Amino acid sequence: MLSWNRRTRVRTAATALALGLAVTVLPATARAAPAPTGVEPAAPVARAAAGGWNDDACAPSAERPRPVVLVHGTLGNSVSNWIGLAPYLADRGWCVFSLDYGRLPGIAVFHGLGPIEDSSAELAAYVDRVLAVTGAGEVDIVGHSQGGMMPRHYLKHHDGAADKVNALVGLSPSTNGSTVHGLTKLFDLFPGARDVLEGLTPALEQQIAGSPFLTELNADGYTVPGVDYTVIATRWDEVVTPYRSQYIHEEGVTNVLLQDLCPASLSEHLAIALVDRVAWHEVTNALDPAGARPSTCWSVLD
Secondary structure (H helix, E strand, O other), X not given: OOOHHHHHHHHHHHHHHHHHHHOOOOOOOOOOOOOOOOOOOOOOOOOOOOOEEOOOOOOOOOOOOOOEEEEOOOOOOOOOOOOOHHHHHHHOOOEXXXXXXXXXXXXXXXXXOOOHHHHHHHHHHHHHHHHHHHOOOOEEEEEEOHHHHHHHHHHHHOOOHHHHEEEEEEEOOOOOOEOHHHXXXXXXXXXXXXXXXXXXXXXXXXXXXXXXXXXXXXXXXXXOOOOEEEEEEOOOXXXXXXXXXXXXXXXXXXXXXXXXXXXXXXXXXXXHHHOOHHHHHHHHHHHOHHHOOOOOXXXXXX
């Protein structure tokens, strides 16, 4: 029998997924937009009324000069991870793009599983393409889970990457990996994934705390000059554990605990990206520091 805590967390995850699906009900004026060339969407991609989501015609404005690249987490994809946050940002004037990376042969839905070094190269090519189609000089990156950690490999190992990125915002990033127990909880949150993927997931192995990949990545520091870093964590994260391991304790990094902004928040690892508008509000603060306003429980109404 499941313990009370386990039942509560499973119920929270299920609620998060249900609410996330509800966000896909867009106004009648919304229309489908093609993903950038060379990127295969996992499902039809939404286009918001303002700004754009995976819309090559979206032109960055003077107020929002940098397009936002959304990087999904392990077992996520370019649509499922961002069905809430992408329209939220687009409606506020940002040009928004999301990619699929780390795809394994024969697996159509669960991405972010291939070697992280290869995923880093995919992100490098994607950033170059977004800059080319928008004419922007820099992008901002917002990533969830592995998507908040993998871009650090891109920034450290690809020539000129730091000149192309203004800010990296991580939602529950796997900065220092996780315990094996935490990572395997991902299978509980995505029914059917274990049967398909067990033994075939290099990225999961690389995200185990103390792995050779993370040891090398973090050995000479977590950040690179010229990029602003923000980490947004939740106390109730059941995947990247302990949650404090997500923080980057280096000069110039902003570490935020969601419950310090809204003590009532029960968001866990999935919900912080899927449905938590307080976390999203804090993302916009990181993307636009000059226009930042305090994030509180009332930010759900913004």
